[in-house]
Amino acid sequence: MTDDRVEQVTCLGCGCGCDDIAVTVREGRIVDTSPPCPLGRAWFGDGSVPWQVLRGGQPVAVEEALTEAAEMLVRSRGRVLVYVGVDLSSQAQRSAIALADLLHATVDTATSETAAAGLLAGQRRGRATATLGEIRNRADVLLFWGVDPVLRYPRFHSRYAPEPPGVGIPEGRAGRFVIAVNIGADRAPPGADATITLEASEEIGALSLMRAALRDSRPAELPPPFKQAADLLPRLTGARYAVLVHDAEPTAEPRNPLRVEGLIALAQALNGPTRAALCSLRAGGNRPGAESVLTWQTGYPMAVDYSRGYPRYEPGLRGLNRLETGGFSAALVVGSPDFSAGTTSALARIDTIAIGPRATQASFNPRLAIDTGVAGIHDGGTGYRMDEVPLSLRPPLRGQRSTVEALGGLVKGIRLLGQPA
Amino acid sequence: MKGLQQLRIVGGAVHDPTNGIDGEVRDVCIENGRVVAALPDGAPTLDAGGMIVMAGGVDIHSHLASSSCNHARRLLPEEHAAEPAPAPLLEDGAPARSGTGGTVPSTFTTGYRYAGLGYTTVFDAAVAPIMARHSHAELEDTPCVDGGFFALMGNDEYLLRLIASGERGRSRDYAAWLLGATGAYAIKIVNPGGIEAWKSGQRNLNSLDETLTTHGVTPRAILETLADAANQLGLPHPVHIHCNNLGMPGNVAVTLASMRALAGRRAHFTHAQFHAYGGPGWSSGAVPLMEYVNSHPELSIDVGQVMFGPAATITADGPVEYLLHKSSGRKWVNIDIELETGCGIVPILYRDKAAVSALQWAIGLELFLLSADPWRVVLSTDHPNGGSFLSYPALIQLLMDRTVRGERLKQINPKLLAGSALADGLTREYTLNEIAIITRAGPARLLGLQQKGHLGPGADADVTVYSRDPDIARMFATPRYVIKAGTLVVEEGQLRRAPAGRRLHVRPGYDDALLPGLQKHFQAYSTVAFDNYPVRGIRDEPIPL
Numbered sequence: 001m002t003d004d005r006v007e008q009v010t011c012l013g014c015g016c017g018c019d020d021i022a023v024t025v026r027e028g029r030i031v032d033t034s035p036p037c038p039l040g041r042a043w044f045g046d047g048s049v050p051w052q053v054l055r056g057g058q059p060v061a062v063e064e065a066l067t068e069a070a071e072m073l074v075r076s077r078g079r080v081l082v083y084v085g086v087d088l089s090s091q092a093q094r095s096a097i098a099l100a101d102l103l104h105a106t107v108d109t110a111t112s113e114t115a116a117a118g119l120l121a122g123q124r125r126g127r128a129t130a131t132l133g134e135i136r137n138r139a140d141v142l143l144f145w146g147v148d149p150v151l152r153y154p155r156f157h158s159r160y161a162p163e164p165p166g167v168g169i170p171e172g173r174a175g176r177f178v179i180a181v182n183i184g185a186d187r188a189p190p191g192a193d194a195t196i197t198l199e200a201s202e203e204i205g206a207l208s209l210m211r212a213a214l215r216d217s218r219p220a221e222l223p224p225p226f227k228q229a230a231d232l233l234p235r236l237t238g239a240r241y242a243v244l245v246h247d248a249e250p251t252a253e254p255r256n257p258l259r260v261e262g263l264i265a266l267a268q269a270l271n272g273p274t275r276a277a278l279c280s281l282r283a284g285g286n287r288p289g290a291e292s293v294l295t296w297q298t299g300y301p302m303a304v305d306y307s308r309g310y311p312r313y314e315p316g317l318r319g320l321n322r323l324e325t326g327g328f329s330a331a332l333v334v335g336s337p338d339f340s341a342g343t344t345s346a347l348a349r350i351d352t353i354a355i356g357p358r359a360t361q362a363s364f365n366p367r368l369a370i371d372t373g374v375a376g377i378h379d380g381g382t383g384y385r386m387d388e389v390p391l392s393l394r395p396p397l398r399g400q401r402s403t404v405e406a407l408g409g410l411v412k413g414i415r416l417l418g419q420p421a
Numbered sequence: 422m423k424g425l426q427q428l429r430i431v432g433g434a435v436h437d438p439t440n441g442i443d444g445e446v447r448d449v450c451i452e453n454g455r456v457v458a459a460l461p462d463g464a465p466t467l468d469a470g471g472m473i474v475m476a477g478g479v480d481i482h483s484h485l486a487s488s489s490c491n492h493a494r495r496l497l498p499e500e501h502a503a504e505p506a507p508a509p510l511l512e513d514g515a516p517a518r519s520g521t522g523g524t525v526p527s528t529f530t531t532g533y534r535y536a537g538l539g540y541t542t543v544f545d546a547a548v549a550p551i552m553a554r555h556s557h558a559e560l561e562d563t564p565c566v567d568g569g570f571f572a573l574m575g576n577d578e579y580l581l582r583l584i585a586s587g588e589r590g591r592s593r594d595y596a597a598w599l600l601g602a603t604g605a606y607a608i609k610i611v612n613p614g615g616i617e618a619w620k621s622g623q624r625n626l627n628s629l630d631e632t633l634t635t636h637g638v639t640p641r642a643i644l645e646t647l648a649d650a651a652n653q654l655g656l657p658h659p660v661h662i663h664c665n666n667l668g669m670p671g672n673v674a675v676t677l678a679s680m681r682a683l684a685g686r687r688a689h690f691t692h693a694q695f696h697a698y699g700g701p702g703w704s705s706g707a708v709p710l711m712e713y714v715n716s717h718p719e720l721s722i723d724v725g726q727v728m729f730g731p732a733a734t735i736t737a738d739g740p741v742e743y744l745l746h747k748s749s750g751r752k753w754v755n756i757d758i759e760l761e762t763g764c765g766i767v768p769i770l771y772r773d774k775a776a777v778s779a780l781q782w783a784i785g786l787e788l789f790l791l792s793a794d795p796w797r798v799v800l801s802t803d804h805p806n807g808g809s810f811l812s813y814p815a816l817i818q819l820l821m822d823r824t825v826r827g828e829r830l831k832q833i834n835p836k837l838l839a840g841s842a843l844a845d846g847l848t849r850e851y852t853l854n855e856i857a858i859i860t861r862a863g864p865a866r867l868l869g870l871q872q873k874g875h876l877g878p879g880a881d882a883d884v885t886v887y888s889r890d891p892d893i894a895r896m897f898a899t900p901r902y903v904i905k906a907g908t909l910v911v912e913e914g915q916l917r918r919a920p921a922g923r924r925l926h927v928r929p930g931y932d933d934a935l936l937p938g939l940q941k942h943f944q945a946y947s948t949v950a951f952d953n954y955p956v957r958g959i960r961d962e963p964i965p966l
Contacts, residue, residue, distance in 0.1 A: 090558060101508070101516075128753075128754075130758075136759075137946055167760070168621065168635075268755075275619070291495075295494050296527060296558075297562060298501075299494050301495050310505040310506060311501070311505070311527075312505070382554055389948075390555045391554075392554065392953045418514070
């Protein structure tokens, strides 16, 4: 029995986008991934996924399913929800959004319920950021704001910062000063060079005082936690290149949406006395890819409504949350999202089509389901890292049907029905 | 008119300066996507009687398909919301796409709008190599135009190291490798050394011989190395340069010094208007700049005209965007891009009552009007930095009609116009043939696109037909017909078809001895594996060198 070893595979298990994974394949199954990373191993699994096409739970030919799906969607034109998942290449996301445009659909993605606050704050203020390699090669002061990457971004430390040496940091960890800011239950890394702890209720005030300190207008007397926060300023302004790291994805802890705005403002302001960037950690799958494709096709990174025949931005009206009231009569779910019980039961009341990895196992029992490959495991194309660097996907397994092919078949089916009025 | 194999455009006044044709009434024959000398009798015809026929427009410097553009799009939802763009109704039932406008429109809308202006070839002037994959994807979604991009190299870590060790030949090999790996068309320099200075804490480099302390390299050495690389590799387009000190009073000195540094070498200096300010206060530096350009045939420029109204500044020149943010108070994006370059974005409003905007507007016009050789002075607004490409027709009107220009001049803030050649009275009016040169024939020649910008046999069948109109701006804003590679894209002023464009890129050869050192560099510092870095599967073959 010979094993195949595929080198330099890109992992979408978290937003780190490690593209140095060696994947060992035996008899069409993944048997090992190296270096070992718990999220990477969970992402790849053994690579086995179903390859079925089902209508009402019964097998059906893919052509037939696509024809019926096209009819169903055209009937509902203007009242369709298209959900674009994260286990998709950007090419598949691009096809899904093209379909949404064609169908005058409302588009929803994972972003609406995860990183939306940061995107909205960025639209108000802009942002000062850097790609991960820049952080690795330059950051001499790192401030972890209520996050320890090791838990949800296991190789962030070793690939980006603070561990590896970089162009400007030949000593690696020893050449960097690490600040940990614990906020309530959101803990920063242990072993930092300086640590402060804030109650969740103190966080926004502390961020404001840090900016005040930057403007030389901090009050003379401050209670201890605020004083500690304001005292961090000389460390940051004394850096050659300071990087603030926060988690843009939600945690169990409720989060004040002003956190990200405060961090954006602080990172921007630090660029007066020195250079600084805000690093926003993003979870697995091709989340920034969906945002990127939506932006170039519509101008907006999420929550796009095509129902009037052109893209409208509705960041306050999430598509999935309008299943009960939005007048949708059909939903096309691309990818394999993990929907809440409420969403699942709302989907049960309308026509549903699922196309994507494990579509036939979707919790909402779609009327039609077409299984396709997972981005980066069976499907090639592009996946975006958390810093929006586009990465080449190098699938270690051969799939039976790519998401792009299936969606292409659907577009063809819709065109054969003619452009609806 | 669908799927035309042959078409005879009959009776139009043809402006084809490449072939010495200046308004002569003659037929243009098209077969299988190319211009041919003749067609058999009975070939389908398109009546252009009384109209003006030119090759499709060629934009040498735009920002339309890059990760930076996409960050700008994301930053400006308020502009998109104010300008919805429903899908055009295409004739053959092809699924047209909706989108949004604003200073940085969505990709499909960008393609449709360029075609709607009669432009059929466009280059994105600034792409970070590591983001090249993204640009190719955006270009895939930008129909109707052939397109490509220039790869940013003037602050590249590996290149700076090679220059610091005096390895000019190896630098050339590296530039060649980067062009091929990214599928780019030309070498771009933005603020040579200054972006690395911004990222490393030196903040900026203000003169040609100021040393970048991290590497011991000067802007002069970067310019020389990459200009030589482009010329020695025989690239179709020479090095494309955005000088140091963009937007700063007095910067014409460093612009002239950069030109002198490259004396005798082919080089293109971009958005010259932003680099043509006298000093120490604000004043026009157009006269000395154009005196130099006019007397050095190896140089070319595009103007980067400022047009009054909203714009979005998008540039790899991080330090200048920081200063713009501080002075304007507008929202600001900065993205430092590993080992290669930067990105800055600030929205801006050019107001005719604002003294600096008015000066910028005047300087741009001076560059055009003082030009002795239209083949080397290309029309651009550095879209969307000086204004949208949609303002090209209004700009053409300013160049062709001195009455309109004079009236506009009376309305603007005159405070900084003392000593301005425009204020002193420039009576020149561009002819239609000169417009054909600065919008298609000239840029095509400077880009080395032998099949673009003209209507001789063998040229790509990219043709724009304008109805004569005393209102020049309206005439150029609404072509009657636009043909792209033989396909009638705009008909009776309406977009009817939206074919995909071609990718224009090069893949020069290099000495493999480059690779071991480069791989080692990737291993030590890059976060992307060397084998995963190149963009593969680009649809069209590279342009032969």
